[in-house]
Amino acid sequence: MVDVMCCEENVSAYLDGELPPEEALAFEQHLRSCARCRESLNQLQALSGAVQALPRPSVNPWLTAQIMDRLQASQTVSDLPLTRLLRSWGLLSLLAFGALFVLFGPVILGFFSVVVKDFFLLASLVVKISRQVPPGAVNGVTGLALLAGALVAFYGFGRIYATLSQEELIS
Amino acid sequence: MVEVSLIEQLQRGDIKAFEKLVESTRQRGLNIAYGILQDPQDAEEILQEAYLQVYHHIGQLKAPETFRSWFGKIVTHLALRRAKEKGRFKTIPLEDLPAAGCSITEGPEYFLLKKEKQVHVAQTLKTLPDEYRAALILREWEDYSYQEISEVLDIPLGTVKSRIYCARKLLSKKLIEGGC
Numbered sequence: 001m002v003d004v005m006c007c008e009e010n011v012s013a014y015l016d017g018e019l020p021p022e023e024a025l026a027f028e029q030h031l032r033s034c035a036r037c038r039e040s041l042n043q044l045q046a047l048s049g050a051v052q053a054l055p056r057p058s059v060n061p062w063l064t065a066q067i068m069d070r071l072q073a074s075q076t077v078s079d080l081p082l083t084r085l086l087r088s089w090g091l092l093s094l095l096a097f098g099a100l101f102v103l104f105g106p107v108i109l110g111f112f113s114v115v116v117k118d119f120f121l122l123a124s125l126v127v128k129i130s131r132q133v134p135p136g137a138v139n140g141v142t143g144l145a146l147l148a149g150a151l152v153a154f155y156g157f158g159r160i161y162a163t164l165s166q167e168e169l170i171s
Numbered sequence: 172m173v174e175v176s177l178i179e180q181l182q183r184g185d186i187k188a189f190e191k192l193v194e195s196t197r198q199r200g201l202n203i204a205y206g207i208l209q210d211p212q213d214a215e216e217i218l219q220e221a222y223l224q225v226y227h228h229i230g231q232l233k234a235p236e237t238f239r240s241w242f243g244k245i246v247t248h249l250a251l252r253r254a255k256e257k258g259r260f261k262t263i264p265l266e267d268l269p270a271a272g273c274s275i276t277e278g279p280e281y282f283l284l285k286k287e288k289q290v291h292v293a294q295t296l297k298t299l300p301d302e303y304r305a306a307l308i309l310r311e312w313e314d315y316s317y318q319e320i321s322e323v324l325d326i327p328l329g330t331v332k333s334r335i336y337c338a339r340k341l342l343s344k345k346l347i348e349g350g351c
C-alpha cells in the first residue's frame with residue numbers, strides 16, 4: 001500500500017526537522033511500517049552528511065581590517081562638510097532637472113536633437129561668432145560665465161547619475 | 172544572541188561594535204558566499220561588499236534579532252548576482268529538474284565519503300542551479316530554517332521545501348550518474 005505519507009519531499013523536510021509536530025509524529029509512525037521511506041531517509045541523511053562534511057575556506061585574518069579600511073576611506077570622504085553639501089546638491093539638481101523636464105521636456109529634447117544632429121555646423125558657427133566678438137572685459141566675463149555654466153551643468157548631470165545609482169542599492 | 176546588543180550599538184553609530192559584528196559573523200558569511208560561488212576569492216570580495224552594505228543600511232533593520240536572515244539575504248543576493256554575471260558553471264536548465272515524487276533507488280554507499288568522493292560531491296554541487304545550491308547551502312552549512320531561507324530568497328515556505336528536496340534529489344542523481 002502506498003501511503004500518502006510516502007512523499008520524499010516530506011522525508012526531506014522531516015530530516016530537516018521542518019514538518020509540523022503532528023505531521024512529524026505521524027511520519028515517525030509511518031516509518032515503522034514503511035521500508036521505502038526508511039530507505040529514503042537513510043539516503044537523504046547520508047547525502048546531507050556528505051554536503052555538511054565538504055571543506056570550506058577559512059576567513060583571511062586581515063578581512064576585518066580590510067573592511068574597516070574601506071569603510072574609513074569611504075567615510076572620510078563622505079563626512080566632509082563639502083561632500084555633504086554636494087550630495088544634497090545632487091538631490092536638488094535631480095529635483096530641478098525633474099521640474100525643468102516636466103515644464104520644457106519637448107523643447108529640451110528638440111534642442112539636444114539639433115545639437116546632436118548638426119553638431120559640426122553648430123560648432124563652426126560658435127567658433128565663427130567668437131572670432132568676430134571683439135576682445136574686451138565684458139565679453140571675457142560673459143565667456144567665462146558661459147563656461148562656468150556649462151561646467152556646473154556637466155557636474156549636475158554627474159550628481160544626478162550618482163544619486164540615481166545610489167538609490168539602486170539593496171533594500 | 173550576542174549580535175543583538177552589537178547591532179543596537181552599531182545603530183547608535185558605534186564603529187567598534189561593527190568591527191566586533193564582522194568578527195563574529197564573517198565565517199558564516201564567507202560560507203554562504205563560497206557555497207554559492209564556489210570560489211574563495213570571489214566569495215571574499217562579495218563578503219567585503221556585503222559588510223559595507225550592512226554598515227550603510229543597518230538603520231533599516233527594524234528587529235535586530237532578524238539580523239541572521241537579513242545578513243544572509245545581503246550575502247546571498249550579492250553572491251547570486253555575481254554568479255549570474257560570471258555564468259561560469261554549466262548548470263542544469265530548470266525544466267530538466269526531476270519531478271517531485273520519484274524516488275532514489277540507489278543505496279547510501281554512494282555517498283560514503285573518502286577524499287576523492289568529497290571532491291566529487293563538491294564538483295557536482297557546482298553544477299546545481301544557483302538558486303538551488305543557495306537554498307541547500309543555507310540549510311546544510313549554516314543551519315537556516317525553512318522560514319529564514321524563505322526570507323533570504325524571497326520565496327514561499329512551500330517552495331523552500333520543494334527546492335531543498337529538488338536540490339538533494341538532483342545532487343544524488345548526478346552523483347550516481349557520475350559513477351562514484
Ligand SMILES: [Zn+2]
Nearest residue numbers: 005006034037
Ligand atoms: Zn512510506
